[in-house]
Amino acid sequence: MSTSxxxxxxGGGCFWCIDAAFRRVKGVLNVSSGYTxxxxxxxxxxxxxxxxxxxxxxxxxxxxxDVVSFETLLSMFFTLHDxxxxxxxxxxxxxxxxxxxxxxxxxxxxxxNEMIAQLQNHISEPIVTEVSPATTYYPAEHYHQDYYxxxxxQGYCSILIAPKLHKFETVFKAFLAD
Numbered sequence: 001m002s003t004s005x006x007x008x009x010x011g012g013g014c015f016w017c018i019d020a021a022f023r024r025v026k027g028v029l030n031v032s033s034g035y036t037x038x039x040x041x042x043x044x045x046x047x048x049x050x051x052x053x054x055x056x057x058x059x060x061x062x063x064x065x066d067v068v069s070f071e072t073l074l075s076m077f078f079t080l081h082d083x084x085x086x087x088x089x090x091x092x093x094x095x096x097x098x099x100x101x102x103x104x105x106x107x108x109x110x111x112x113n114e115m116i117a118q119l120q121n122h123i124s125e126p127i128v129t130e131v132s133p134a135t136t137y138y139p140a141e142h143y144h145q146d147y148y149x150x151x152x153x154q155g156y157c158s159i160l161i162a163p164k165l166h167k168f169e170t171v172f173k174a175f176l177a178d
């Protein structure tokens with residue numbers, strides 16, 4: 001990785017939606033859906049969904065900080081999910097769907113805490129986003145990678161992800177790749 005290439009790791013519900021959105025952003029070089037933050041080595045989708053591994057569904061981004069800042073990615077992340085829902089997003093319920101930022105350095109920790117404090121000033125419900133140091137990341141099974149673009153007509157994708165992507169693309173139009 002070059003000096004301007006960094007990692008960011010976000011969990012905010014089902015990783016399919018977060019994955020689909022960040023794939024559209026200029027400066028995001030790679031997007032991988034996976035699992036982190038738990039106590040089981042080499043978790044599988046089935047084991048993570050059982051709620052017994054402690055892992056969260058996350059996306060790990062490799063990004064060029066000269067093109068898109070971590071702060072902008074954080075803003076996108078907080079737009080893509082409801083950070084006031086504890087261990088769920090909509091009908092996806094369980095600790096694997098928690099709102100979480102796994103920071104990779106002190107600057108990311110500081111920016112995350114500052115953004116949460118800033119956002120909290122504008123809403124009445126408490127923000128429950130976990131902020132933790134990055135731990136071992138395990139890529140999800142191949143069929144989870146770029147799931148939305150591979151399966152746009154699938155029910156979950158067309159009903160839940162497509163409207164979120166439309167909002168995302170409207171709000172962050174200036175940051176999207178052509």
